[in-house]
Amino acid sequence: MITLSEQNLSGGDIPYEESDFNHIRNILKEKSGISLSSSKMPLVYSRLSRRVRLCSFPDFRSYISFVNSPSGVEEQLCMIDALTTNVTNFFREKHHFEHFSQIVMPEIIKRAQQGEKIRIWSSACSSGQEPFSIAMSVLDCFSKANNYNIKILATDINYEMIDVCRRGIYSTAETESIPENFLNKWARKRGNEIHFSEDVKDLVSFKNLNLLDPWPMQCQFISIFCRNVAIYFDRVTQNILWRRLSDALLPGGYLYIGHSEKIPTETVPDITACRCPTTYRKDI
The missing domain is CATH 1.10.155.10 (Chemotaxis receptor methyltransferase CheR, N-terminal domain)
Incomplete structure (x- = not known):
């Protein structure tokens, strides 16, 4: 004892x-x-x-x-x-956002302008830094995104964190990693707080979700961010999660995972590792 x-x-x-x-x-x-x-x-x-x-x-x-x-x-x-561990920051693992902006966004813009529904999923959004980083990346590439059927679904198991996300308010210290030009475009400083604009908040929908439960979403996603989550699961649970995430991706869609995570090819044979670290593409 x-x-x-x-x-x-x-x-x-x-x-x-x-x-x-x-x-x-x-x-x-x-x-x-x-x-x-x-x-x-x-x-x-x-x-x-x-x-x-x-x-x-x-x-x-x-x-x-x-x-x-x-x-x-x-x-x-x-x-x-x-x-629940909630360690995160804006534009964490910057290479993922660079890849998203350079490789995924041109496809998103093309599909959106053709009238398609575009969905992006931040599957363990913690206190909101990841989905708001995605939203700013979308707007930086496509300023009229809110005029099209583009939405970011942000989910987390932690109810308290979802409440934090919905407010869209962070301290100046928490937002230090956001590029200054992004802050100038899509946020306002009020005292020691940074408030995101409605353009950013309107792109994101926050929901509580346990990744082990059945997922209510009927759509497939063009990109999924599921980073630094699987490291807390055992191997069997990890493999189940990888397969479910692959099923939730559109053909040709991209999955971003954490820097210390890896998807075994024998577990999910229909996704392929990309040159961008910890980035996988679903086969077309």
Whole structure:
């Protein structure tokens, strides 16, 4: 039995044992597909101790019993939200956005002008930096995009993050990686906050979605961004996700994944790695 206090970590005032951690990571795996290694035991404490206090439980064991009960369904969602990693920034992995602008956007413009419906998916959008980066890239190449049937679907498992996204407001520090000319065109500074323009926000639709659940979308996407998500899944879950993402792509569409991720060709034979790192194209 390992308690947090035995690990000499600060703030370990709420009883927390290895069995508690195992129960929590089993719930997280079942509900979200995310696998936590034993080294994440301190992280779970730091993320959830506040929830335990807010719910007025004396220890993690009582809290876990509650989230597993019928009356704890809502708190279980809060628990998963608290454990979801949300590390991101605007135009992260810049080469993907360069590829998108140079290779994908000409095709998008052509199809849109022919009257086609264009859909792009940011499948784990976190606090919104990725889909807003996509939106600015679209507008930079096609200023009249909002006059056509072009939409970016942005989804995330974390309800709280979806609320942040919908506001479209970020601190000046959070927006430092946005090119200055983009900020001048599509954002306004108000004190220490950056507010995105309606042109940017109108391109993006935010929805809550667990990638392991059935997907309600009926359309296929010309581009999908699913970056730094699969690294939290085990190999079996990863392969299932890659196949589903490939099925959701239009023939000739592009899938962007994280810098430490790789799709085995034997798992998804109908997509091919591109020269642009961690970029795959679905066969036509």
